[in-house]
Amino acid sequence: MDDLDQLEAQSIFILREAYRKLKPLAMLWSLGKDSNVMLWLARKAFLGRVPFPVMHVDTGKKFPEMYKFRDEYTKKWNLELLLGDCPPVEEIDPTLPPAARSAARKTAGLAAMIDKYKLAGVIAGIRRDEQATRAKERVFSPRGSGHKWDVRNQPPEFWDQYATPHEAGVHVRVHPLLSWREIDIWRYIEREGIPLVDLYFSKEGKRYRSLGDQDITSPIESDASTVAEVIAELETSRTSERAGRAMDHESEDAFERLRVAGYL
Amino acid sequence: MNTIPTPAPQDAATPIVIVGHVDHGKSTLIGRLLYDTDSLPEGRVAQIIESSKKRGLTVEWSFLLDSLQIERDQGVTVDSTRIPFKLGNRQFVIVDAPGHRQFLRNMITGAADAEAAVLVVDANEGAQEQTRRHAMLLRLIGIRHVIVFMNKVDIFNYDQKKVEAAERDITKLLHQLEIEPTVFVPASAREGDNMASRSDKMPWYKGPTLTEALAAVPAPSSRADLPLRLPVQDVYRFDTKRIVVGRIERGRIRVGDEVVIGVHGAKARIASIESWHTAPQVAAIAGQSVAVTLEPDVIPDRGDFLFPANHAPLRAARIRTRLFWLRQEPLRVGESFRLRLATAEHQVTVAAIDSVVRLEDLTEHPAEEVPPEGFAEITLAVSETMLFDPFVPGTADGRGVLVDRNQQIVGGAPLIGVAESVAGRNAIHPTGSAVSLWDRAQAKGHRGGVFWMTGLPGAGKSTLAREAENRLFARGIDVSVLDGDTLRAGLCSDLGFSEADRRENVRRAAAVARILAESGQVVIVALISPTVADRELARQIVGEGFHEIFIDTPQATCEQRDPKGLYAAARAGKIEGFTGVDAPYEAPAKPDLRVGTTDATRDETAARLATYITDAIRLDAASRRQTS
DSSP states (O other): OOHHHHHHHHHHHHHHHHHHHOSSEEEEOOSSHHHHHHHHHHHHHTTTOOOSOEEEEEOSOSOHHHHHHHHHHHHHTTOOEEEEEOOOGGGSOTTSOHHHHHHHHHHHHHHHHHHHTTOSEEEOOOOGGGOTTGGGOOSEEEEOGGGOOOTTSOOOOBTTBOOOOOOTTOEEEEOTTTTOOHHHHHHHHHHHTOOOOGGGSOBTTEEOSSOOOGGGBOOEEOOOOSHHHHHHHHHHOOSOGGGGBGGGGSOTTHHHHHHHTTOO | OOOOOOOOOOOOOEEEEEEESTTSSHHHHHHHHHHHTTOOOHHHHHHHHHHHHHTTOSOOGGGGTOOSHHHHHHTSOOSOEEEEEEETTEEEEEEEOOOSGGGHHHHHHHHTTOSEEEEEEETTTOSOHHHHHHHHHHHHTTOOEEEEEEEOTTTTTTOHHHHHHHHHHHHHHHHHTTOOOSEEEEOBTTTTBTSSSOOTTOTTOOSOOHHHHHHTSOOOOOOTTSOOBEEOOEEEEETTEEEEEEEOOBSEEETTOEEEETTTTEEEEEEEEEOSSSOOBSEEETTOEEEEEEESOOOOOTTOEEEOTTSOOEEEEEEEEEEEEOSSSOEETTOEEEEEETTEEEEEEEEEEEEEEETTTTEEEOOSEEOTTOEEEEEEEEEEEEEEOOOOTTSSTTEEEEEOTTSOEEEEEEEEEEOOOOTTOTTOOOOOOSSOHHHHHHHHTSOOEEEEEEOOTTSSHHHHHHHHHHHHHHTTOOEEEEEHHHHHHTTTTTOOSSHHHHHHHHHHHHHHHHHHHHTTOEEEEEOOOOSHHHHHHHHHHHOTTEEEEEEEOOHHHHHHHOTTSHHHHHHTTSSSSOBTTTBOOOOOSSOSEEEEOSSSOHHHHHHHHHHHHHHHTSTTOSOOOOOO
16 A cells, blocks of 8 residues: 555545544535545545535635635535535624635634534545644544633544543544644646646646635746656745645634534 | 656655653754755745744744744643654655644554654653653654654763763663663754754764654564464445455455454455455455455444455454553553454453552552553453454554543553453462563564474484574574473473363473473474363464474384384283373374475475474564563
């Protein structure tokens, strides 16, 4: 087994644990490359099916290409799609820096969906290598009342045994891609032929490396117009993946404050 | 643009955990290592310089890891982080574990899957409380390669004598835990001495630098050649098919293989391996998450092991285990938990606390309770008979975990083996050996094992046993023979030939064989052991490294040979209950090895036996025994 086989096997194990232990369960689908890989892994785990709903928390500010992709693949992959919207930015904590405040709308939208569908588990495609705060995550990460992430009081997690609390008001965020790196995601996309929104590929010398809301995500300089070219570019790149995400740069702790409150 | 070839398959990254006492320099080591090996993304170096400046410090490497605001304010690492890192073409993942005492559970979270550990020790301060605690944990989670990084030697001016004195203290400590450190690297993380390049300040040091020591960590050994363990994770009903899913912990499956299912022992064949978006599969190996259908279509439960009939796990309702206790309150006898083992979950009660480790000197003592975050050996009473393999470092075997009623993990339980359960003997708690089986096997160059030869009187058991002993001894194998007559002359001289006495004779022989095998020896037992029940008893006592060898000599030949004149005496009525004459011999239906003695020379037969044994005790051999 090579490294991608091992990552795939581990992710399938995690998805099957979540499906067995957490009911009702749903998977977040942000329409980005990571959540497409995650959906693909679910279809591997459940032999072509996705036996739980996928959720798109819609900020209303995504790129048109992303909405088109969502509608096309919901049909093609026979997905049960749950849509949720986000409150207006005026309702969000005004002490957050502007971009983080905008991103926090999604947190509020997600919280509302979790409550509405009384979810015990939410599968999310975050990775440790994306951002230092995410590096602290568990594979099964329980969220207490108010969906708070208590980073200083996380359960132990070892030998593939995961915390699956049965407490009212507690849900578990499940992170099957936690150990994947950005380049692993792309190599897997290449190997498996996983479809993507074409914003990831270069047009007129620019492409998106990471996709968020239109107003707080910017493209990078790049000529990479195929998956193989993106991989080659990443192998020499030394800038971080989220460099184009405005809220990561506003202050040292903005991202952590977002995450404690329930952001992904 | 030129065509870009598809990237070549890569090996998985080797996880390395960095442990040690608070302020002995773990985070500095990692930051410096990443810097020295040019592994930092652009943004990170700028971040460190910016953060260091803000705090009025020169470049502080540890800030790289302490990336959370709350950590920096406290000055300690809260949780473990993982940092990818490359040496040549080899990928590593560095796991940074916190030194702060109450964060033990975070350290385990990071360290449990590591292939090797770097134990960071401040050479000036020597071993401190967390040095001992972390070293103990390395032992309990089964990490076999420990690199000791003697940090801050610049403070005593790179003095060889002082460094070596500090090394001696650490060696003594690690030996108490049966950890043989792979190497000591005298170094200074802050100054970069012996990190990625050789320090010119310690010309007396001839060993590897830290990066050289890391590059020499062996790749994880494959579990694919061990006997199969496939714990059932779930059973799905898709369309008309019933699909059993799980990850192969060790061994391999192939369509058509017969497997035994769980404690009930139903048998089935692997009818198909199901998958989506792959080429059709007929086989799968350890590490893969698989989906199979069974024929007949039996319905296993989550937690059932699928295993081969000739290599069953142990079964017991009373188990001894080591324990690292993660709760902030003590553990007492009588408390109940769920024991998770792979995907299985069993109701257990703490039946005894056998010993607790005193952290000041790492010695074991009787105690009433296990203190918060303490280390102990305990006995668990299980509500039902369960299957398990004892814990073996470097495999997934015997990795028990205790969870409370709320499904929170409260302790790690590397399982030792079956606990004594005979009525009236509950007060007896056999002590596990202080030296692990693996360490013994490594030292001797082979595993221990019990090769139980059964056959009619005169079949040639003792003769063959002695011949094989000679051959094995000549190959440097630590071997001994227990034969029926020798046992009866000494250990069993109080026994006659009644059914009960014969059975007791078998029990004693098996118990002695087990003790010898646990000390790493190869034991050849030559005993008539005429009944299936006798041999089953022996197999149960010995555990997994038991091999049944049938010396298959026809009765007529035995009687003709009659080396001790016993057949003649029995025929003449001078001996009663003689096996083969007026007492039955039940030949084994499926011995592990059948040896005929009539159509080969004694040399050929002995050579064949010796080869079988040599294969079975190889360090990488599939058959393994219960660990101490």
